[in-house]
Amino acid sequence: MAAVKSNEDNKSNFRNKTLPTVLFKIARFNPVTDLRMKFIDYKVEYENWSTVLDALLMIKHKIDPSLALRYSCRQASCGSCGMMINGKPRLACFTKINEVKSDVIRIEPMNNFPIIRDLAVDLTKMFRNHKKLKPYIIRSDSEIPDFSTSKEFLxxxxxxxxxxQFANCIKCGLCNSVCPTMATDSSFIGPQALTQAYRYVSDNRDKGKKTRLKIIDDKHGIWRCHFAGSCSKVCPKGVDPAxxxxxxxxxxLGFR
Amino acid sequence: MNKFQKNRSGIKSWLNPWGYGIERIAYWLMRITGIGLLIYFIIHIYETSSILDGKAAWNKMLELTQTTEGHIILMIVIGMSTFHAINGIRIMLGHGGIGVGKPGRPDYPYLPKSQNMKNKLCIYAAIGLAALAMLYGAEIMFSE
Structure with a gap:
């Protein structure tokens, strides 16, 4: 009985606890109806463990259901919730409100991607470039016509x-968002796709090195990278595109 | 598609080096010094071409570099060329895959190996040596 009472006391204390608050300034833009982006303020309470995504979903569910954002796994595995958090590209699900260390959190859509609405950006071009660099093992015997003669690629x-390390890429687009070349050259292949090209070139089962090097040896290809290294700084999975x-x-260049 | 929908960070992304470590600052300095040296190179060609107008024109042009403003500009040129040369060697080696670390399974908090201490030290050395070269140049020019 005492144990039950104590548990109820805890529940009561939990309900009465004053939670810290944070002010979210969220970019809102609908290309169909708006001519320019505007910021709307939302004040939310948060717990020690709350992530930016938790807060955004709370805003969407309880304050403003019209807020558009993309998310899925909530555990930095799907790469859907990339956005600018206080000026830096980060995954909302992988960023705790506490670690931002600010009473005001400014949320904007990821740079260098066209806006679909609010915080949801169009990743089509990134996926097109990714596909262009043939992200799969290329070899003449990769198709197995007869199971009796087939063998595993050891x-x-x-x-x-x-x-x-490079296979850890979740295609969130944070590297493309921070890249200074992507900021001015809309035709640049981008760090995400180039890294995936190396992922397959460095795989000793693959025979498509020449094909991929030919694709990236272009005026909007690998030569536009100036080794600023910011792509590696923001990668949430330690891929190190630089x-x-x-x-x-x-x-x-013939060094390798 | 208007500029808000395109959402490109544009040239302001080049101009703001803060928030992504010393490597992004080195990238910014490399751009600034590159543009500065190009401007100096054009001015330098104009300056030396004055010799075609005779000795008097050449001496008049040289007098311009012997002023306080001329010395300050030359000091900046010395700093720019020193940084650009040393950081350029680091970048050229890096572009060949030299000194950027070895691939391997990353561990949290995922510190990028391409931004290792060797690279950082090279950048600090380039900045430090550029400052020293500027001081040495200033000492020679202003003590004349």
């Missing part, structure tokens, strides 16, 4: 280490 652990791009360029 790979030792050291060979996996050469590309596994490293992959320099290795890839090393092949074209």
């Amino acid at each position: 790979q030792d652990p050291d060979s996996i280490e050469q590309y596994i 490293m992959a791009i320099q290795f890839l360029r090393g092949y074209l």
